[in-house]
Amino acid sequence: MFGLKSIICVGCAASGVSNMFYDTETKRPLFIQCGHPMCSSCVTKYKDCPVCKEKVVNIENYAARNIYEEFKKNPLIVFKKWFKAELDDKEWCSNCHEESPKLRLCITCELELRNLGIEYVxxxxxxxxxxxxRSEILRKHEIAMNRWRGSASQKWLAPRPELQDEKKWRARFRCEYYxxxxxxxxxxxxxxxxDHHEDHVVKSLQELEYTPEKLKQGSSFVATNFIWSELKxxxxxxxxxxxxxxxxxxxxxxxxxxxxxxxxxxxKLGDTHNRYLSRVNKYFESSPLKNVDKISIEQGDTWIDILEKQISNLNEQRNCGCREVWNEMHSLYFGNQNEKTFVEVINQQENVVVSECPLSAEHFQETRxxxxxxxxIKLFQIYTVFCWNCDRNGICCIxxxxxxxxxxxxxCKMATCMDCLRTNANYKCFHCGNRFFNQKFGEERRYNVDEAVMDLVEFYTTNCVELFEKWWACEASELSFCLSCSSxxxxxxxxxxxxxxxxxxxxxSNKKIYCSAQFHQNMPLFFNFSNLKTFPIRWQCSDCNKRLEANWDHKYCGDQRSAEWIGNWNRGCNHLLTRVYDTKTCSSYDQNADKCEYNAIDLKDIRYYRNAMKVATMGLIFRILKSGxxxxxCNSRRTKLLKIYGTLKCQTRYYLKKMMDDRVIxxxxxxxxxxxKLIEELKLGWASLKNHETECTCTRSRAHPEDSDDWFESFCCLFPTK
Ligand SMILES: [Zn+2]
Ligand SMILES: [Zn+2]
Ligand SMILES: [Zn+2]
Ligand SMILES: [Zn+2]
Ligand SMILES: [Zn+2]
Ligand SMILES: [Zn+2]
Ligand SMILES: [Zn+2]
Ligand SMILES: [Zn+2]
Structure with a gap:
């Protein structure tokens, strides 16, 4: 398993860089004269080799580079060798590069180089x-004592020499894997x-109490990260x-x-969810370390076999079109649904080698x-044509x-109106909470206008009546659009x-209890009619990826930054952080609750969901209609249509209010x-516009079109008669 050393740069490992692997550009694999591997960027940084302290002299080592390239061709070989390593396996000598069953470490030399640490067992x-x-412990103790004596701070306690506890503990040498x-x-x-090691203490790995288990532990970080970084x-x-x-x-x-x-x-390695290892991680069940013990280590062999076959098959995959479907579904805002299907299929075939695309052309067509x-009619996207700056009265504008x-x-790629940005230099995006502009002092601001949204506004205003009709008749689920992931x-x-x-x-809730941590899971909840109009920005889909990424501090944690968020219109939920990272402690966070379920209420579970969705979007749909x-x-037609619009708005509002009040009479x-009936009238009026493209005279001849409808209709261009 010491073959792994050919894939890491000792310079990067010593300086704690998280990616210590080579690449083909800035971190090419080189060897230095002492025989230790280093990347091309570390060679310029280090004067002495971090392992043996010899002067860094850069030499091209083609043999070593070949080994590395061989590993890159099939990274699984390295991993497999590591994963299946046995006690009597031969290992690589770092001097002659031959494999040998008996490797030694010179304690005297390593101590001189300060390469050895002490661990207590x-x-x-x-x-x-x-x-x-013993003498190493004493030496370390001496250093610590000296530092303590020299230090002005009285808080420091003198470290005790651990040797006093020798009955309980004993020391052994430990060496970093690299x-x-x-x-x-x-x-x-x-x-x-x-001649070089004469009178030196030389020990075998067994004498140093290195077991294969221990060696594997020391190198698991390298082995696992290498296959992961290569395969992804x-x-x-x-x-x-x-x-x-x-x-x-x-x-x-x-x-x-x-x-x-x-x-x-x-x-420390956290939950897979935290680290976003795979592209569709959000749908795969998370695999925290505590659940892995249910899987036997032999399962690893199966996965290695599958991986080997699939890697070799990588270049022969047919152009099945599933990538295009993926992209198309995202552009149609059906990304999440599609991703779910993919994940389902992948989970089903967990332990099978797949060499054909498992999705059929019929399936693709059906989804499409x-x-x-x-x-x-793009009904579910109406949210995106509004500026959600709620600092202004309600939502800002269309x-x-x-x-x-x-x-x-x-x-976050969501849009805010230019007016809001111009009037507030420190504007924070209402969707993601970040400062909108991050320009340096004196730098000019750049407004990046979203043309796609402009097209959508155009589309809605031309089809506003049809859109309204559809909205009135639609199911609540058709209004479910997650602003966070645009799906x-x-x-x-x-x-x-x-x-x-x-x-x-x-x-x-029925009783007016607010801000108490433990009650809401079992208390019946209701919608609050009057506040619903600004709701969409706070709901999120259960499939959302962004909510996991959202960078909100919990406002109940007493976090320094939180004060400025209180009372703000936060995107999504303040518990995001604690749902995903349980790094924060907070009085309202129940450590024992299931992280991902905490306090999230499915809107569907609340009474009058259907109507609530309408109420929440009513304001938007009427604004679109009005701007259409x-x-x-034509002045007269517009006035006529606006009149219908006014009545329609009143009646719809009244209707929904009654429904939400549970007073269905x-x-x-x-x-x-x-x-x-009003919608029918509106449609009729709107349809007649299509045959009426030339500008009518009424706009010019009448100063006060509201004066008298009858007079005005007889005067004006052909207005549809009832
Ligand atoms: Zn390096
Ligand atoms: Zn060296
Ligand atoms: Zn050798
Ligand atoms: Zn030696
Ligand atoms: Zn944003
Ligand atoms: Zn605005
Ligand atoms: Zn979402
Ligand atoms: Zn919350």
């Missing part, structure tokens, strides 16, 4: 040899260099097979890290048709092509805790009929 009474441990792997030499080389960049034609490859690799790496946890405490149908152009936030979703959710404690809360009607050139049917 329980003294179980069996004999142990002191070949320098040093160890580079300093072990075979018994033949020791004999050859006897490899892609075949078929996206789903590529993803399967990555997923298996991720699981294998996780398994290996569980059975051989890296012994260096300073590197569904998405196209639903996206015709975008236009004048003062209120939509400008893209560089952080249509039928599973919107919201954090009950945050909503109930919000300044303008849209949820309410206002763009009508007989007049409801009557109301709904009225609304339908």
């Amino acid at each position: 329980e003294n179980d009474g069996t004999d142990w040899k002191d070949f320098g441990q 040093i160890l792997a580079n300093r072990l030499i075979c018994s033949d080389c020791i004999l050859d260099h006897l 960049s490899r892609e075949g034609n078929c996206l789903i097979q590529t993803m399967k490859l990555h997923r298996t690799c991720e699981k294998l790496a996780r398994l290996a890290m569980f059975y051989y946890p890296y012994s260096n405490e300073s590197i 048709n569904k998405a196209l149908e639903a996206s015709k 975008f236009d092509n004048l003062e209120r152009k939509p400008c893209i936030c560089s952080g 249509y979703s039928d599973g919107l959710e919201v954090c009950a805790f945050c909503e109930l404690s919000h300044r303008m809360n849209v949820l309410r 009607i206002e763009s009508v050139k 007989s007049e409801m049917d009557q109301l709904s009929d009225n609304i339908n």
Whole structure:
């Protein structure tokens, strides 16, 4: 397993760079004269070799480079060798580069170079040899004492020499993996260099109490990270097979890290979800370390076999089109649905070698048709044509092509109107919470206008009546669009805790208890009619990726930054951080609660969900309708349409309010009929515009068009008669 040393740069390892692997550009593999491997960028940084302290003299080592390139061709070979290493395996001598069953480390030389550390193990009474441990402890103690004596601070306590506890503890030498792997030499080389090591203490790995287990632990970080960093960049034609490859690799790496946890405490590996290892991680079940113990280590062998076959198949994958479908679905805002299907398929075939795209052409067509149908009038996207700056009264505005152009936030790609940005130099994006502009002093601001949103505004205003009709008739699920990930979703959710404690809360419970941590999970919740209009920005789909990335500090943690967020319109949920990273402690966070379920309430579970979705979007849909009607050139027609619009708005609002109040009475049917009639009228008026392209005279001849409808209709161009 010491072959692994050919893939890491000792310079990078010594300086704690997280990516210590070579690449073909800035970190090319080189060897230095002492025989230790270093990358081309470290060669310029280091004067002395971090392992043996010899002067760094850069030499091209073609043989070593070949080994490295061989490893890169099939990174699994390195991993497999490491994963399956046995006690009697031969290992590489760092002097002659031959494989040998007996490797030695010269304690005297390593101590001189300060390469050895001390670790304490329980003294179980069996004999142990002191070949320098005691004096090393004393030396370290002496250094510590000197530092203590010289220090002005009285808080320091003098460290006790651990030797006093020798009955309980004993010391042994420990060496960082990258040093160890580079300093072990075979018994033949020791004999050859006897003049150099004369009178030195030379020990075998067994004498140093290195077991294969321990060696694997020391190198698991290198082995697992190498396959992961190599495989994640490899892609075949078929996206789903590529993803399967990555997923298996991720699981294998996780398994290996569980059975051989890296012994260096300073590197902690968290939940896979936190680290975004695979592209669609959000749908794969998370694999925290604590769940891995249910998988046997033999499973690793199966995964290695699968991976080997799939890597070799990578270049022969047929162009199946699943990558195109993936992209197309995202552009149609059906990304999440599609991703789910992919993940389902990948999970089903977990332990099978797949050499054909598992999705059929029919499946693709079916998905595509569904998405196209639903996206015709783009109802679920109405949220995106508004500026959600809620500092202004309610939501700010619908975008236009004048003062209120939509400008893209560089952080989250959502738009804010130019007017809001111009009037507030320190504007923070309402979607992601980041400062909108990060320009340096004196630098000019650049407004990045979102043309796609402009097109959408245009589309809505031309089809505003049709859009309204569709909205009135639609199912609540058709309004489910997650602003956070720009995807249509039928599973919107919201954090009950945050909503109930919000300044303008849209949820309410029967009793008026706010801000108490433990109650909301079992208390019935209701929607709060009057606050619903600004709700969409706070709901998120259950499939959202962004919510995991959201960089919010928890406002109940007493975090320094949190004060400025209180009462703000935060995007999504303040518990995001604690849901994903349990790094923060906070009184309202229940450590024992399931992290991912904490306080998230499915909107569907709340009574009158259907109506609430309408109420929440009512304001938006009426604004679109109004701006559509206002763009009508003919003065008289516009006035007429605006009148219908006014009545329609009143009646719709009244209708929905009654429905939400749980007072469904007989007049409801009557109301709904009225609304339908008004929509018909609107449609008729709107349709007649199409035959009326030339500008009519009424705009010029009448100063006060509201004066008298009858007079005006007879005067004006052909207005549809009822
Ligand atoms: Zn390096
Ligand atoms: Zn060296
Ligand atoms: Zn040798
Ligand atoms: Zn020596
Ligand atoms: Zn943003
Ligand atoms: Zn605005
Ligand atoms: Zn989402
Ligand atoms: Zn919350």
